[in-house]
Amino acid sequence: MVSSVVILAVSLQIFAALAEEDLGDVKIEVTFKPKRCIFLSREGYFLRYHYNGTYPDGTKFDSSHETDETVDFVLGRGEVIKGMETGLRGMCAGERRKITVPPHLAYGDKREELLEGSIPPGSTLVFEVELIEVLDPMDDLPKNLFWWVGETPTNSFGDSDVNRDKKISKEEFANYCHMMADSDKGVFLPGRREQDLIDDMFSFQDRNRDGFISFHEFAGPKIHEKHDEL
Numbered sequence: 515m516v517s518s519v520v521i522l523a524v525s526l527q528i529f530a531a532l533a534e535e536d537l538g539d540v541k542i543e544v545t546f547k548p549k550r551c552i553f554l555s556r557e558g559y560f561l562r563y564h565y566n567g568t569y570p571d572g573t574k575f576d577s578s579h580e581t582d583e584t585v586d587f588v589l590g591r592g593e594v595i596k597g598m599e600t601g602l603r604g605m606c607a608g609e610r611r612k613i614t615v616p617p618h619l620a621y622g623d624k625r626e627e628l629l630e631g632s633i634p635p636g637s638t639l640v641f642e643v644e645l646i647e648v649l650d651p652m653d654d655l656p657k658n659l660f661w662w663v664g665e666t667p668t669n670s671f672g673d674s675d676v677n678r679d680k681k682i683s684k685e686e687f688a689n690y691c692h693m694m695a696d697s698d699k700g701v702f703l704p705g706r707r708e709q710d711l712i713d714d715m716f717s718f719q720d721r722n723r724d725g726f727i728s729f730h731e732f733a734g735p736k737i738h739e740k741h742d743e744l
C-alpha cells in the first residue's frame with residue numbers, strides 16, 4: 515500500500531515534468547541561401563560550421579567566433595546534440611540557418627559545462643549557423659577550385675581587367691568568377707563557400723602579395739596585347 519502510493523506520487527511528478535517540457539521538434543529557418551546550392555549535407559558527410567548560440571530571449575551562451583574555431587564533425591554519428599544532427603541536414607556551404615532546439619533534443623535536464631559558464635538544465639537553445647564546408651569523405655577526386663564548362667575562354671585576363679590597369683584586383687577577380695558561374699561557363703568546387711574559393715585562387719596567383727594579380731602571375735587563359743607594350 516505504502517509503496518504504491520509512493521509509486522503513484524513519483525509517476526505524477528514525472529508526468530508533471532513531461533507536461534512542462536517542450537517536446538516539440540527542431541525549428542529550422544533558412545536565413546541565407548547561396549545562389550548555387552546543390553551539394554547538400556547528408557549522413558556520413560564531414561561538416562564545418564560557425565555558430566552563435568543564444569537562449570530564446572536572445573542572451574548569448576556561446577559562439578564559435580570567440581575562439582575562431584569552427585565545429586568540425588561527421589553528420590549522423592551523434593557527435594553533436596540531436597537537434598543539430600537534424601538541423602544541419604540538407605544544407606549547402608555558405609547557407610545560414612537559425613536552428614531552435616528544444617531541451618529534449620539538446621542537453622535535456624542535465625547542466626552542460628562550457629569553457630565559460632554553463633547551460634542550465636531544461637534550456638531551449640537557438641543556434642545561428644553558417645555552414646563553411648561540406649565534404650563527402652569517400653570522394654577522393656582531384657579538387658579543382660574552379661573549372662570551365664564548354665569552351666575555355668581565350669582571354670580571361672583581359673576580360674577580368676575591367677578598369678584596364680593591367681592588373682586584376684580582388685574585386686575584379688571575384689566579379690569575373692561569379693559572372694562565369696552565373697552564365698554557366700564555369701563551376702565552383704561544390705562544398706565550399708564561393709568567397710573562400712575565390713580567396714584561395716586569388717592568393718595562390720598573387721605570388722608577390724601586392725593585392726593584385728599581374729599579367730605574369732595570372733594562371734588562367736591570357737593574351738598579351740601587343741599595342742599595350744610600349
Ligand SMILES: *[C@@H]1O[C@H](CO)[C@@H](O)[C@H](O)[C@H]1NC(C)=O
Pocket residue numbers: 564565566579642643644
Ligand atoms: C555571429 O554574430 C556575429 C556578430 O553579430 C556575426 O558577425 C556572425 O556572422 C554571426 N555568425 C553566425 C554563424 O551567424
Ligand SMILES: [Ca+2]
Pocket residue numbers: 674675676677678679680681682683686
Ligand atoms: Ca584591373
Ligand SMILES: [Ca+2]
Pocket residue numbers: 719720721722723724725726727728731
Ligand atoms: Ca601580385
